[in-house]
Amino acid sequence: MSSNVQSKSLWRHAFEQLCKDKLALTSLIIVAVYAVVAILVACGVLASDWEKSVGPSYNPPSLEHPFGLDIFGMSVWAKTLKGTEVAMSVGLVTSLISITIGVTLGALAGYFGGKIDEGIVWFYTTFTSIPYIMLVVAIAFILGKGLMTVYLALGLTSWVSLCRLIRGEVMRHKDREYVQAAGAIGGGDMRKLFIHILPNVLHIVIINFSLSFQTAIKSEVILSYLGLGVQGRPSWGIMIDDAKLELARGVWWQLAAATLAMLIVVLAFNILGDALRDALDPKLKGK
Amino acid sequence: MNKLSLLSVLIVAVLSMVSCTKKEISSEKVLNLVVGSEVKGMDPIYSNDRYSSNETARVYESLLEYHYLRRPYQLSPNLAEAMPEVSNNGLTYTFKIRKGVKFHDDKAFPGGKGRELVAEDFVYSIKRLADPKLQGLGWWTIDGKLKGLNEWREKNTASETVNYDEVVEGVKALDSHTLQFTLVKPFPQFLYSLAMTFTSATAKEVVEFYGKEFLNHPVGTGPFILPEFKQSNRIEYVKNPNYREKTFPCDATEEFEKIAKEYCGKKLPLVEKVIVSIIKEDQPRWLNFQKGNLDFIGIPKDNFDAAVTPSNELASDLSTKGIDLLIQPSLDVTYTAFNLDLELLKNKKLRQALSLSYDVNTSNKLFYNNRALPAQSLVPPGIAGYEKDFKNSYRGHGKEDEIERAKKLLAEAGYPEGKGLKELTYDCPSSTVSRQIGEYTKQQFAKIGVKIKVVQNTWPELQKKIDTRQVEIWSIAWGADYPDAENFLQLLYGPNKVPGANGSGYNNPEFNRLYESASTMQDTPERTALYEKMTRMAAEEMPWIFGVHRQNYVLKHSWLKNYIITDFEAGTEQYLDVDVEAKKVALEKL
Numbered sequence: 029m030s031s032n033v034q035s036k037s038l039w040r041h042a043f044e045q046l047c048k049d050k051l052a053l054t055s056l057i058i059v060a061v062y063a064v065v066a067i068l069v070a071c072g073v074l075a076s077d078w079e080k081s082v083g084p085s086y087n088p089p090s091l092e093h094p095f096g097l098d099i100f101g102m103s104v105w106a107k108t109l110k111g112t113e114v115a116m117s118v119g120l121v122t123s124l125i126s127i128t129i130g131v132t133l134g135a136l137a138g139y140f141g142g143k144i145d146e147g148i149v150w151f152y153t154t155f156t157s158i159p160y161i162m163l164v165v166a167i168a169f170i171l172g173k174g175l176m177t178v179y180l181a182l183g184l185t186s187w188v189s190l191c192r193l194i195r196g197e198v199m200r201h202k203d204r205e206y207v208q209a210a211g212a213i214g215g216g217d218m219r220k221l222f223i224h225i226l227p228n229v230l231h232i233v234i235i236n237f238s239l240s241f242q243t244a245i246k247s248e249v250i251l252s253y254l255g256l257g258v259q260g261r262p263s264w265g266i267m268i269d270d271a272k273l274e275l276a277r278g279v280w281w282q283l284a285a286a287t288l289a290m291l292i293v294v295l296a297f298n299i300l301g302d303a304l305r306d307a308l309d310p311k312l313k314g315k
Numbered sequence: 316m317n318k319l320s321l322l323s324v325l326i327v328a329v330l331s332m333v334s335c336t337k338k339e340i341s342s343e344k345v346l347n348l349v350v351g352s353e354v355k356g357m358d359p360i361y362s363n364d365r366y367s368s369n370e371t372a373r374v375y376e377s378l379l380e381y382h383y384l385r386r387p388y389q390l391s392p393n394l395a396e397a398m399p400e401v402s403n404n405g406l407t408y409t410f411k412i413r414k415g416v417k418f419h420d421d422k423a424f425p426g427g428k429g430r431e432l433v434a435e436d437f438v439y440s441i442k443r444l445a446d447p448k449l450q451g452l453g454w455w456t457i458d459g460k461l462k463g464l465n466e467w468r469e470k471n472t473a474s475e476t477v478n479y480d481e482v483v484e485g486v487k488a489l490d491s492h493t494l495q496f497t498l499v500k501p502f503p504q505f506l507y508s509l510a511m512t513f514t515s516a517t518a519k520e521v522v523e524f525y526g527k528e529f530l531n532h533p534v535g536t537g538p539f540i541l542p543e544f545k546q547s548n549r550i551e552y553v554k555n556p557n558y559r560e561k562t563f564p565c566d567a568t569e570e571f572e573k574i575a576k577e578y579c580g581k582k583l584p585l586v587e588k589v590i591v592s593i594i595k596e597d598q599p600r601w602l603n604f605q606k607g608n609l610d611f612i613g614i615p616k617d618n619f620d621a622a623v624t625p626s627n628e629l630a631s632d633l634s635t636k637g638i639d640l641l642i643q644p645s646l647d648v649t650y651t652a653f654n655l656d657l658e659l660l661k662n663k664k665l666r667q668a669l670s671l672s673y674d675v676n677t678s679n680k681l682f683y684n685n686r687a688l689p690a691q692s693l694v695p696p697g698i699a700g701y702e703k704d705f706k707n708s709y710r711g712h713g714k715e716d717e718i719e720r721a722k723k724l725l726a727e728a729g730y731p732e733g734k735g736l737k738e739l740t741y742d743c744p745s746s747t748v749s750r751q752i753g754e755y756t757k758q759q760f761a762k763i764g765v766k767i768k769v770v771q772n773t774w775p776e777l778q779k780k781i782d783t784r785q786v787e788i789w790s791i792a793w794g795a796d797y798p799d800a801e802n803f804l805q806l807l808y809g810p811n812k813v814p815g816a817n818g819s820g821y822n823n824p825e826f827n828r829l830y831e832s833a834s835t836m837q838d839t840p841e842r843t844a845l846y847e848k849m850t851r852m853a854a855e856e857m858p859w860i861f862g863v864h865r866q867n868y869v870l871k872h873s874w875l876k877n878y879i880i881t882d883f884e885a886g887t888e889q890y891l892d893v894d895v896e897a898k899k900v901a902l903e904k905l
Contacts, residue, residue: 079758085681099681100750100758173770255745256770260757269747273597273617 124184134194453513461485733764
C-alpha cells in the first residue's frame, strides 16, 4: 500500500516538473501530434489518396503542394504523412516487443539469480552479437519482406540494454524492507516481483521507451533505404532512397521532407527522454 | 641531431615512394570499366547473364567471335584458325584449331606452366556444358543440336559419375588440332553459340584440380589473367604475357575504317591492366566517371537531362572536357513476365487486361527519358522478324478507351473490377530505378483494380527465385546473345523452360512447332515470315507485358581509343586502348 502512494506522488511530481520545462513540454506536444497524425492516417482520414497522381512529374513545391511532387506526380506531403504512420507504428510496436521481453527476462534474472540468471545473461550476450541487419535478412527469409519483419527484427534486437538495466535494478530492490514485508504477510515470488518491485522500476522502462522509440524510427529508415524494410508503400527511408537519384536533377524536396519529418520527431523524443530521466530518476532529484 | 636526420631520411623515403607510385600508375595503360551488378562467378558454363559473361570472357576464349569492326554483326575466327568447313548437307562443321595457343600459367598444370590448347579441350568443354550433374546454364544453346550429346547427358543423369571418356559423335577431335561437330539437323545459328562464353575452352586438369572452387579460379587462354576471383567491389585483370600473336583487324566496314587504318596489325591486347569496379548505383557511377575513374559509362536516367540536349547532342560543359557521346539502338527488350506455371496466370484475358492497363508511354518518359521504343512484341528492330508497322492490340498507352477495354477483359477473365483476385507478388532487382518501375506497375494495375506487392531482390536472388518458380510476376530484360530473332523467340519455346531461358514457362504446341521449323532454316524470306508469325502470336497471347527496346547512350573520355558500342561486349576490351598522355592532360581539366 505504502509503495503505491509513494509512486503516485513520484509520477505527479514528475509530471509537474515536465510541465515546468517548456522545451520538454513542446517535445511532448510534437510527439502527440505525430501520434495523432499516425492514427488518422491509419484510419484513412489523412493521406488516404497518397497513391493518386496530382500533377506533373517532379513539380517543385507550390502553394497547392507545399512539398512538391515526386517522379509519379504524387504529393510528397501525403507520402510524408503516410511515412509517419510507418515510422510511428514501427516505433511503438518495436518498443512494446522490446519492453515485454526485456522487462520479463530482466526481472526474472534479477529476482531469482543463480542458474536462471546465468542462463538469461548467457542468452542475451549471445543474442546481441547478432547484428540486426543479419537478423532482418534471416526473418525476411522466413516471413518475406515487409512491415511485420521490421517490427520483429527491431523488437527482437533492441531489448537487451533494457533487460540489463532491469536486472540490476531488481537485484537492488529484492532485499529491501518493503519486499521482505510483502514476503512476511505471505506474498509469493510472483506477487513480490510483479506487484511490489516492478512498479518501483517502472521509471526506467518509461525512459527507455522514449529512447528506443526514436532508435526504432531511425533503424526503420535505414532498413527501408537499403530495400530491406517496408515494401510497396511510402516510408521516409524509401523517400530518401528515391532522392539520391533525383538530387542529380535538382529535385531536393523529397529528401527535405523526409529528413525534416524524421529530424523533428527524433529530436523531440530525445529531448523528452532526457526530461523524463531528469524528472523520474530519484538520483537526479533536486538538481 | 641523430633523431632529426633519421626523421628527414624517413620523410624523403616516404615522399619518393609517393612520387614513385604516382608515376607508375600514370605510365601504365589501364582500362577502368564498371559493372552494375554482382558477378556470380567465373565459370563459363554458368555465365548466363551479361555481367558474368563479360567478366568470364576476359579470361576465356571461344572458337569464334564477332568481328570488332564490322556491322551488321559478322562472325570471325578466334581460337579457330578459320571459319569452319561445312558439309553440303549442313550437318558437319570442321574446325582447324589455332596452333601454339597456351593456357594461362597455373599451379594446376605440371610445373605451373600452361600447356597448349588442343581440340580435345573443346570436346571436354562442350561435354561439361552438357554435364547433367553440373546443370550448366548455357545448356539451352546446344540442347538437341549435337548428335548423341543429349543421349550422353541422359545416360549420365542416372549414373553415379559422369563419363567424359565416352566418345560422342556430335563433338569429336579428329586429331590434336581438328575439331568436328555433327548436328542432328541443320541449324545455322549453331555457329553463334560457338562465339558465346558458354562454349569457351577450359582445361580438364584445371577443373579437376580446383573442383567446386573452379568458379573462383579462372584459367583460360584469353588476353587477360585473373589469379583468383573474390566477391568484392573490384576485379583486377593483368595482361597475359604469353598471349598468342593476335593482331588488330585491318578490314572494317566503312564507319570504322579510320580505326582499322590506325591500329591495323598491332598486337593485342592493347592495355596492361583491366580494372572492373562493381558499382550498383547510378550516382556513384556517374561521379566516378566525371572524376575520370571510369573510362566510359551509360548515362544514368537522372543525369540524362544534364548530359544530353533535346537535339541529342552532348551538353557543352561535358564536351569541353573532351567527353564524347555515342548513341546506338541496342538489340534488347525489357519485359514483365508472368509465371505461366500458375493456374491463375494461365488466364489469357487476365494477362491481356494487365498489359492494356500498363501505360508504356509514361514509363518511357519517366524511366528512359522518352528515348526508348515501346515494344510491340519481343523482337527488336535491326534484325529480321521485326515489323516496323505492326501494332500490338493489347499495348496500353494510358488512354481512357484502353482502360475500359482492360476492365472488360478483366471481367471476362472472371475478376470484374479485380474482385476475387488475390494480391499478386511482383519481384524486381534491388536498385532504386527497378523499385520505381515496380511502383509504377503497381499504379498501372491499380487502375483496373488489380493489386500487386512489389518485392526487391538482389540479382542472384531474383534469378534463383525464377529458377525455383517462386515468382508470380517479375521484371527483367533480354539482350541478344546473337543477332538473330531466333534468340528472342527461344525465350518462349516450351522445351526451353527453366533452368533454360524461358522463365515464364510459356508452352504453346503451335508456337513450338513453328519455332522448330524456323530454327533449322537458312536466312530466307520464308524464315522471316515464320519469325513474324511467331512474334504476332506472342503479341496475341501475351506471356509477358512487353516493355521497350532501349537505346544505348554512352559517354566516353577522350583518352579511350577504339571504343564502339556493341551488343556483344564479351571479350572486346582487348581492342580498347588508352592514350596515357592524353589522359594526363584531360585529367587536369576534370
